[in-house]
Amino acid sequence: MFPNAKGSELLSVLATIDPAAQAAGTVTTGWISVANHHGFLSLVQTGVLGASATVDAKLQQAVDATGTSAKDISGKAITQIVKATGDNKQALINVKPEELDTVNGFGFVRLSLTVGVAASQTAGQILGVNPRELPANAGNQAAVVQIV
16 A cells, blocks of 8 residues: 555544543434545454443434434444443454445445443544545544644
């Protein structure tokens, strides 16, 4: 690929679910256009999970940035993380634009993270991989304040 490129030139931080003690329920990132990258990687992270807690995560698709006609992307959900084995774990979900329902105009993705039963420490990110135009860090969300 680009052996002399920095990681920050090949990956964009596009959307985040910031680290927090998430109450039982669902949180999502904003909708991200798939037009500017060849691939996307979602990173789901757990800290300490509450008693009997569960964590589910999936990628969803929509036809626009407001979430019109939102639906799950087939095969893009993690196996449920449970308290017994799920403290301080990570899960990755890969997706490429061609895996979306582009025939019907779907061109936006988001990460959906659901905590069940008890509040738990969670975080999530969507990274843009292999931008169509370098450097990737030009597409970072505004919350990225430093690149060293």
